Amino acid sequence: MWLGFLCLLALLDLHSAALSTTPRYFPTSYLSRSPTSISNWSSSSAESQSVSNFTGSVDDRGTCQCSVILPDTTFPVERVERLEITAQTISKKFEKELSKIRNMTLLVEKLETLDKNNVLNIRRQILALKNKLKECETSKLEDPARPPPPAPGSCTHGGVVNVSKPAIVQLNWLGFSYKYGAWGRDYSPQLPGKGLYWVAPLNTNGRTLQNYRLYNTLDDLLLYRYNQDYYISYGQGSGIAVYNNNMYVNWYNTRNIARVNLATNRVEVTQTLPQAAYNNRFSYANVGWQDIDLAVDENGLWVIYATEASTGNIVISKLNDTTLAVLNTWHTKQYKPSVSNAFMVCGVLYATRTLSTRAEEIFYYFDTNTGQEGRLAIVMQKVQETLQSINYHPYEQKLFVYNDGYLLNYDLFFQPQ
Ligand SMILES: *[C@@H]1O[C@H](CO)[C@@H](O)[C@H](O)[C@H]1NC(C)=O
Ligand SMILES: *[C@@H]1O[C@H](CO)[C@@H](O)[C@H](O)[C@H]1NC(C)=O
Ligand SMILES: *[C@@H]1O[C@H](CO)[C@@H](O)[C@H](O)[C@H]1NC(C)=O
Ligand SMILES: *[C@@H]1O[C@H](CO)[C@@H](O)[C@H](O)[C@H]1NC(C)=O
Ligand SMILES: *[C@@H]1O[C@H](CO)[C@@H](O)[C@H](O)[C@H]1NC(C)=O
Secondary structure, X not given: OHHHHHHHHHHHOHHHHHHOOOOOXXXXXXHOOOOHHHHOOOOOOOOOOOOXXXXXXXXXXXXXXXXXXOOOOOOOHHHHHHHHHHHHHHHHHHHHXXXXXXXXXXXXXXXXXXXXXXXXXHHHHHXXXXXXXXXXXXXXXXXXXXXXXXXXXXXXXXXXXXXXXOEXXXXXXXXXXXXXXXXEEOEOOOOOOOOXXXXXXXXXXXXXXXXXXXXOOHHHHHHOOOXXXXXXXXXXXXXXXXXXXXXXXXXXXXXXXXXXXXXXOEEEEEEEOOOEOOOOOOOEOOEOOOOOEEXXXXXXXXXXXXXXXOOOEEEEEEEOOOOOOEEEEEEEEEEHHHOOEEEEEOOEEEEEEEOOOOEEEEEEEEEOOOOEEEEEEEEEEOOOOXXXXXXXXXXXXXXXXXXXXXXXXEEEEEEEO
């Protein structure tokens, strides 16, 4: 009985045996047991088993020899080792964190000793950086993936390479039965970003222009509010353009161009466009009464038309926007009635043709700067079947399109120079 007690004591000492280097006698069953049986930290059923078997005897010298047979996982010696290692690691980590905190404290102390001037200086620098950031943000509201667009009103680019999807601004104020017309924004090089917005639906005959409307801001236009309504008799066709607070339009039943002062709604000048065909002789494809199409770009006022001498091919003339005198003329090889519309950008004429009920294509250009002409393939989506007019705004670098009564906007993308 007392032997058993001794052996039990020996067993209770096993813990320190496992962790110290003191040599002890261990039963072979303990030393040889499989390590996999304790590899599972969370299994606890074996752990609770008590000592299952032991034998004890006194040898000839009176020493107690005791052997204990332990079930496989009675004492979790490896777990204890792991615990010990974990404890050491944690302790090291703790030391490191503590050192970090000490270092930080040192840094804070150093910062605190910095003189006030330095702090003020840093504050000023931060303010300057913030302002720069603001500038960047306002100048880069466009998609940052694209190259920066050329400055508004400038021609430092290699021409139009693409257009955005259309933004549907609204239905014209007279409703969808007013399928012909034009709209846009006044442009003047002196006040490039200040122009008023104009909407000019033709009468439902698709020919005469009598009513037009002006808005000071795009918000007013969007809300149909604070509109100034005017009446003239009569313009003809949707080839209307506005430049420097003057509206230019082919005058009814003539080859004349009229300049209407928008400040007074008075026809200031009526000037004949020499040899111009008119009254549906060479209008655009699918659009009547637009033999004489006025256009505005960075360089001023242009007119796109055809003559008998040109056999219906497009003729481009630069006009004096005050007197409407022809300043210069270019002849193209593009037959006007086979294009659906046209506009000018930086002295380059761009012409569209119809691909389908939902798409147009900018397919042709003529560069008055070089006299070169050629093909393009830029698809323009549309919401209705026919584009009655396209007006370019040099400051916004947008197209203002009248599409069967709907007012659309497109952004232009340019080839970097
Ligand atoms: C550990 O034991 C638990 C509970 O007995 C079990 O669900 C788990 O699968 C075991 N994991 C391993 C790796 O043996
Ligand atoms: C005690 O050990 C003997 C011999 O190894 C074994 O036969 C017996 O089953 C063990 N008893 C218990 C309760 O494990
Ligand atoms: C704390 O600073 C001392 C001396 O500058 C450096 O040796 C140690 O790596 C630093 N500790 C930490 C956690 O950055
Ligand atoms: C042109 O623009 C349209 C609409 O944003 C886009 O889907 C298309 O991929 C562009 N084409 C090219 C060649 O960049
Ligand atoms: C247009 O004509 C007016 C009057 O002759 C002249 O003062 C003005 O400079 C001309 N403008 C251009 C761009 O030729």
